[in-house]
Amino acid sequence: MANYSPLIGILRYSAGNTGSVQRALMRLHISSCIVETSEGIAAVDGLIFPGAGAAQSAMNDLRKKKLIDVIKDYPRPFLGLCLGMQLLFDHSEEGDTECLGIIPGNVSILPDDVIKPHMGWNLLSTGSYAYFVHGYSCMPHDPLMTTMTAQYGTEICAGVRKKNFFGLQWHPEKSGQAGDNYLLSFVELCK
Numbered sequence: 001m002a003n004y005s006p007l008i009g010i011l012r013y014s015a016g017n018t019g020s021v022q023r024a025l026m027r028l029h030i031s032s033c034i035v036e037t038s039e040g041i042a043a044v045d046g047l048i049f050p051g052a053g054a055a056q057s058a059m060n061d062l063r064k065k066k067l068i069d070v071i072k073d074y075p076r077p078f079l080g081l082c083l084g085m086q087l088l089f090d091h092s093e094e095g096d097t098e099c100l101g102i103i104p105g106n107v108s109i110l111p112d113d114v115i116k117p118h119m120g121w122n123l124l125s126t127g128s129y130a131y132f133v134h135g136y137s138c139m140p141h142d143p144l145m146t147t148m149t150a151q152y153g154t155e156i157c158a159g160v161r162k163k164n165f166f167g168l169q170w171h172p173e174k175s176g177q178a179g180d181n182y183l184l185s186f187v188e189l190c191k
Contacts, residue, residue, distance in 0.1 A: 009044030051083025085167030
């Protein structure tokens with residue numbers, strides 16, 4: 001089993017940056033494919049939900065493709081990136097959007113006293129630097145679901161976990177060694 005190479009699906013929808021995620025996985029010799037149907041999602045060992053875009057249009061696209069319940073019921077390791085993490089929550093202030101409701105909590109616009117979007121390198125509570133691009137911040141109701149934080153005017157949630165659902169506010173595909181390490185550890189979970 002140790003030599004088994006899992007197949008990672010990258011979800012294509014209206015707000016995903018699938019290309020940069022797929023290039024990062026290729027560079028790390030991780031088998032991946034683009035998926036956009038329930039059948040495609042069912043066939044992979046783990047799923048990455050990338051994000052770059054607006055919450056409301058992304059949720060509308062997932063609804064149109066009939067993927068809401070497919071995502072909510074996904075039984076294997078699932079990783080939401082940036083907007084993909086935000087959509088795991090109950091509600092986003094961006095467009096007053098009802099999200100997937102997998103992680104109890106809300107997504108709020110970053111405070112008025114910081115430059116928006118939060119863009120560039122920032123230090124994680126894990127001690128590594130990661131690359132961020134976002135204007136909204138996740139607030140899980142249960143603080144124990146927060147796996148890492150970063151400081152940006154205030155402490156922001158940089159990572160979450162609930163059962164098999166993981167989320168990163170930062171972009172591992174653009175975060176050098178820290179991002180590579182995270183993606184490799186995610187793939188280990190998918191074996």
